[in-house]
Amino acid sequence: MQLQCPLPKLDFEYITLGHGSGGLLTHKLLESGVFDILSNEHLDKQDDGAFLTLKHEIAVTTDSFVISPIFFPGGNIGELSVFGTVNDLAMCGADPKYLTLSFIIEEGLLFKEFWEVLVGIKWAADKANVKIVTGDTKVVDRGKADKIFINTTGIGEVHSNAKIDINRIKVGDKIICSGNVATHGMAIMSVREGLEFESTIESDTQELNHLTAALIKQYGSAIKFLRDPTRGGLGTILAEISKDTNVGIDVLHDSIPIDPLVFSACELLGLDPIYVANEGIFICIIDGQVAEDATEFLQKLAYGENAAIIGEIVEDHPNKTVLVSPIGGRRVINLPVGEQLPRIC
Amino acid sequence: MQLQCPLPKLDFEYITLGHGSGGLLTHKLLESGVFDILSNEHLDKQDDGAFLTLKHEIAVTTDSFVISPIFFPGGNIGELSVFGTVNDLAMCGADPKYLTLSFIIEEGLLFKEFWEVLVGIKWAADKANVKIVTGDTKVVDRGKADKIFINTTGIGEVHSNAKIDINRIKVGDKIICSGNVATHGMAIMSVREGLEFESTIESDTQELNHLTAALIKQYGSAIKFLRDPTRGGLGTILAEISKDTNVGIDVLHDSIPIDPLVFSACELLGLDPIYVANEGIFICIIDGQVAEDATEFLQKLAYGENAAIIGEIVEDHPNKTVLVSPIGGRRVINLPVGEQLPRIC
Numbered sequence: 242m243q244l245q246c247p248l249p250k251l252d253f254e255y256i257t258l259g260h261g262s263g264g265l266l267t268h269k270l271l272e273s274g275v276f277d278i279l280s281n282e283h284l285d286k287q288d289d290g291a292f293l294t295l296k297h298e299i300a301v302t303t304d305s306f307v308i309s310p311i312f313f314p315g316g317n318i319g320e321l322s323v324f325g326t327v328n329d330l331a332m333c334g335a336d337p338k339y340l341t342l343s344f345i346i347e348e349g350l351l352f353k354e355f356w357e358v359l360v361g362i363k364w365a366a367d368k369a370n371v372k373i374v375t376g377d378t379k380v381v382d383r384g385k386a387d388k389i390f391i392n393t394t395g396i397g398e399v400h401s402n403a404k405i406d407i408n409r410i411k412v413g414d415k416i417i418c419s420g421n422v423a424t425h426g427m428a429i430m431s432v433r434e435g436l437e438f439e440s441t442i443e444s445d446t447q448e449l450n451h452l453t454a455a456l457i458k459q460y461g462s463a464i465k466f467l468r469d470p471t472r473g474g475l476g477t478i479l480a481e482i483s484k485d486t487n488v489g490i491d492v493l494h495d496s497i498p499i500d501p502l503v504f505s506a507c508e509l510l511g512l513d514p515i516y517v518a519n520e521g522i523f524i525c526i527i528d529g530q531v532a533e534d535a536t537e538f539l540q541k542l543a544y545g546e547n548a549a550i551i552g553e554i555v556e557d558h559p560n561k562t563v564l565v566s567p568i569g570g571r572r573v574i575n576l577p578v579g580e581q582l583p584r585i586c
Numbered sequence: 587m588q589l590q591c592p593l594p595k596l597d598f599e600y601i602t603l604g605h606g607s608g609g610l611l612t613h614k615l616l617e618s619g620v621f622d623i624l625s626n627e628h629l630d631k632q633d634d635g636a637f638l639t640l641k642h643e644i645a646v647t648t649d650s651f652v653i654s655p656i657f658f659p660g661g662n663i664g665e666l667s668v669f670g671t672v673n674d675l676a677m678c679g680a681d682p683k684y685l686t687l688s689f690i691i692e693e694g695l696l697f698k699e700f701w702e703v704l705v706g707i708k709w710a711a712d713k714a715n716v717k718i719v720t721g722d723t724k725v726v727d728r729g730k731a732d733k734i735f736i737n738t739t740g741i742g743e744v745h746s747n748a749k750i751d752i753n754r755i756k757v758g759d760k761i762i763c764s765g766n767v768a769t770h771g772m773a774i775m776s777v778r779e780g781l782e783f784e785s786t787i788e789s790d791t792q793e794l795n796h797l798t799a800a801l802i803k804q805y806g807s808a809i810k811f812l813r814d815p816t817r818g819g820l821g822t823i824l825a826e827i828s829k830d831t832n833v834g835i836d837v838l839h840d841s842i843p844i845d846p847l848v849f850s851a852c853e854l855l856g857l858d859p860i861y862v863a864n865e866g867i868f869i870c871i872i873d874g875q876v877a878e879d880a881t882e883f884l885q886k887l888a889y890g891e892n893a894a895i896i897g898e899i900v901e902d903h904p905n906k907t908v909l910v911s912p913i914g915g916r917r918v919i920n921l922p923v924g925e926q927l928p929r930i931c
Contacts, residue, residue, distance in 0.1 A: 386731055
């Protein structure tokens, strides 16, 4: 990413409790930094709330980001907070328009780190074409948080020809995975474990709304379901779908796209890639008739290059997702009990 | 408050990292507890986002709550999180309709405490007539947060005859304070300092949307500005208004409503009540012609019993708020630099 933002005008080195007081220090922090960098006609009003005019039907989603470390190969918590919520809206079949932004900062966070996070937020919001319309800043004492937590809540307008509804999934539908799995999780893990590979694994945190908008425009109601497999990975999402809708899912192990380096890293750490978190891919359950065509369509678009059909909805084993190995071995994919990689988003 | 909610069906004593994994433990936490208690037609869908149909113009506001302690006389962090955001929407001249709810939980939080917070959220949402439509739960390791932080983001429909606009404030307008000041801050402070008075000071955390709706219905565009003086108290809000709009404000010290017990507690601790946080009052800047009438109107309604005119917009000293003492002494109210009472909301 390129840093083309205004330079900070602030003279303090780190954030203190006073910056969360609502008093003069808070004003300084906001006026000399935040409002400058994130400027738009809504935020510039500096009201406690934002007034918006929207189409009839909207989608709303919220997410708090607690990722550790806050800077990682391929991104930072700021970008992730924007892309994460943008993508949740995209998965609702909506066009993301507005975000709210709320910080919980641990006293002692270096201001230059805060600034870098802000720059990431600005860059990501521009890239996803959303506006930050209102926000909140709280500071807690040292040792009562971990550098910075960010909540974003997003509002989007539902695409008029989207008909995303998990209950429309039926036998014969195919499952497309839009890109390589397990990249985000392994990027974070390799930093935490201090692993070095031939090249760095970079998080795939990126906006998916342009890709889903193109897909919805082209295929409309043939698209039954969209979901980004973040926490818990591909396996958790598929297990949830078969559980929630009582359908059977067959997934072909070797059709799941994965970067060879990420695959090796997973092997090395003994992690199953289907349970590793992603931030820049989605799965699409689509009418079997157009699945091939839609996959080729995605492959021609940015972030869709590695799209592949990875499975289908089947009549057998309702309620269960089954992974089929190249030699025909079959194992049920269950919901993982706990945490493979905590604080991944 | 009355506990009439379903009893929890869960068999774990405290929250672990696994409850934030997105896996089976997260499902258990949500399905056996959260969804039951907060049930409504939007949340019951258990999607990542909520689909809403709203009027043309909406107001949006966000707030993260980090109050310590999470249980305090007169409320808990759950109720506060609902009322705080509801009130911010009310101050925008909007009718609060929907909230998103996001938890950041420290590993080790007792489940019974989490449950009590949830019950508080449910009770407050019903009281304010808003629905929780979507949410998120994250768990961080012990020592990386402080029990629980909550973000709520609210969406409301703007009242058709509201014309809240800080730039419409002009000389001759009066300032009404809807109730006693400094109550919330002193309730928290007395717990932190272990102070005991003749009777307990209880936080005034409560929903203000019904009161502002009645006021807007009755007085429409005569109302120029509404704001709840939370962090930083009455003094900070008034100093901000005179600074932002370049008007002068005179406040009559003895007209500011305050409970005698709260006043004594402030004296004892050496705190200036005008800078102490509130959660259940608002100030209204209104056309001078109807100010007396509007004050009497408020006094007849719940939460408005102690409403009083506390000052007015004057031609003198633009850009400054001046506190006038009973004997005519005058002092400028400045923005406080830092934090009088950290983590008050």
